[in-house]
Amino acid sequence: MTLLIKGGIVVTADLEHRADVLVDGETIVAVGLDLDPPAGAEIVDASGNYVMPGGIDPHTHMELLFMGTVSADDFEWGTKAALAGGTTTIVDFCIPDPGQRMPDAFRAWEEKAKKAAGDYSFHLAVTGWDEGTSADMAEIVSKGVNSFKHFMAYKGALMVDDDVLFSSFRTCAELGATPLVHAENGDVVAGLQASLLAAGITGPEGHALSRPPMVEAEAATRAIMIAEMAGCPLYVVHTSTREAHEAIARARARGLRVYGEPLIQHLLLDEERYRDPDWLKAAQCVMSPPFRAKSHQDSLWAGLSAGSLQVVATDHCSFTNEQKRMGMSDFTRIPNGTGGLQDRMRMLWTAGVATGRLTPSEFVAVTSTNAAKILNMYPRKGAIAPGADADLVIWDPAATATVSAADQVSRIEYNVFEGFECRGLPAKVYLRGGLAAEGGQPLVQRGTGRFVARKPFAATQVALKTRRSATAPKPILRGVH
């Protein structure tokens, strides 16, 4: 099938220009002014609209067993929500169960992901270390995963210590992979949780109090320094504080390959949510790191336009009201996570581009292209160029909507952005050349999504390898006396 998208403004991470986009089958074959439609081509009028690469959300949790329950959106509903919002690819965290080897977890994720309506890739979580872990990581890399996640929080569950971080980061360096960190000091969090509970603070306000900004700043700084000593890049997920952002910016200023990922939730929602007199409303916002004081938001927005933060994600990990009620008498038992896949792009456009904080090209960079580059799936994903997958969004900058859980795709009953007015919406969303969503409604069935394999040793890792060998320690050769 041939498709010609005519008359729109094509926006890429570095250019806005009037051009038509010609798609043959699943692939973009030409981008240019006044392209002639091949015989039988379907012509789509994009005048008055932008045409941009499909969104990539590099941080999701579909059907994840976590905190004694399973996140409510599986690959089918999560990717349908994503498509409805303009996101055509998600990168989900494959997290081994206790005692499970990585290759077994990978197979389990492959099985779950068969339901996906949109395209997907995986990161693998390193949750411990033994003599077989390096070999497991190598096997995972051979299957098309080039990124490994490390939780510095969730003590007694997923948390790993510095010994594991250093071993794993060095293995990532050897394999040409990128380590990711959930940067919160889990020992401090556990200590604060215990004191707050002992002081009678059992509600969701305790969640934010147990995870102050320094918990994140310390862990981010520590992980950055460990990555520097291991000679690998580092990707800091859900960067929510000024201090963690500044640690990333300082590292980058020193030439380190460190990336920061704010979430759309942290850019727009603040800690007042946890003081809501309605327990359930406050619990719906419980996620880690927690929403912060508004002053942190200015720093995150500045990072996106300055380039010291590269990617906006959702950390979509949704739990129903019933699941949230598991923590009714103890905030540490409220499942951590919120939704956002359908909202990420429309909220970021509204609060970013429509207010002049971001240009359309910066919007494309942080919602799609930068993730594709950092995770090594560019230019197959994240680009509008001949040869790229035809994942395209026709974006109507004048369309408006009010966020409402009543018309969301996600399986949960609420939306943390409820009532927000959006200006700028995805009118049509194409996944590999097929119309996958229109007017906020997904049109494709479960099983349409495909796995996106990502090779190791992107240019950054090649440079780091060269650097490691150029600066490798050498013995002092001494004569024998």
Ligand SMILES: NC(=O)NCCC(=O)O
């Ligand atoms: N973020 C969150 O609260 N839940 C999902 C797991 C994680 O990313 O920490």
Ligand SMILES: [Zn+2]
């Ligand atoms: Zn996390």
Ligand SMILES: [Zn+2]
């Ligand atoms: Zn997460």
